[in-house]
Amino acid sequence: MNERRVLVVEDERTIAESIAVRLRAEGFTVEIAADGPSAVAQFHAAQPDLVVLDVMLPGFDGLEVCRRIQADRPVPVLMLTARDDETDLLVGLAVGADDYLTKPFSMRELTARVHVLLRRVERAAATPPAIRLGDIEINEAERRVRRAGSDVHLTPTEFDLLVHLAGRPRTVLPRERLLADVWGWGDGNGTRTVDSHIKALRRKLGADLIRTVHGVGYALELPL
The missing domain is CATH 3.40.50.2300 (Response regulator)
Structure with missing residues (x-):
């Protein structure tokens, strides 16, 4: 390599x-x-x-x-x-x-x-197929996200966080678990890091895509 x-x-x-x-x-x-x-x-x-x-x-x-x-x-x-x-x-x-x-x-x-x-x-990069959420398409192999046919620029961590949430739709994931699973942090510190990345995803992909469960964490909502 x-x-x-x-x-x-x-x-x-x-x-x-x-x-x-x-x-x-x-x-x-x-x-x-x-x-x-x-x-x-x-x-x-x-x-x-x-x-x-x-x-x-x-x-x-x-x-x-x-x-x-x-x-x-x-x-x-x-x-x-x-x-x-x-x-x-x-x-x-x-x-x-x-x-x-x-x-x-x-x-x-x-x-x-x-x-x-x-x-x-x-x-x-080793994971495959496209995930569709309404007009949002997530291509894991290419690490690309499109909304209504247009490319959406996400940072590597924003992309990984989105894929992680999309793999467990409607499941409420605590901030501490997201820190462990996406960032690899085991001590539970840094929840504001999660909050900041969630804000960025909402700004780029729509405010209703991710639901906040106050005092717990976040869940990705599937479009009707």
Whole structure:
């Protein structure tokens, strides 16, 4: 199997090099960019399988980098934040980040998150046929979603969450279970991550597609 390629976008050289050394030791090919414009250019040139992306960058910030690369092609993004700021986090998830780590973090945790994100994409790529929900068509093999005949751009995590819900229609799935099954998180922390991705799916595919069961979780509603 070809080596997986990771783009690390971080303006603090020591941190960038430390991440690169650890990921290379794990068998990844790693490219580094230190500012927003070079990150986008490197993304187009290297075609990475995953991006580790700091929020605070020279040129333009990581949120803008995330917007631009996700508009080009869906790719898993692990965002690094300097503080646990809910606004930064929610905006990051809204523009296409799949996961986040707050500095300082351990290299062991970062590599574990990278492996989880890549395994999720690989698992989903191996699954077949189209799922139809009214005018929505989910093609798992191609990882494409169409609504009323038009393509809908979803991030990798939004796609995986939608497929997971669609595989269990009308079943109420607790946030903690979604975190475990879709994100691979076992501690139950991070429910706002689930909420943010549900909001994104409703915005892109219709407000009535996913029902909220307050205090419990979410269920996908089948169109009549």
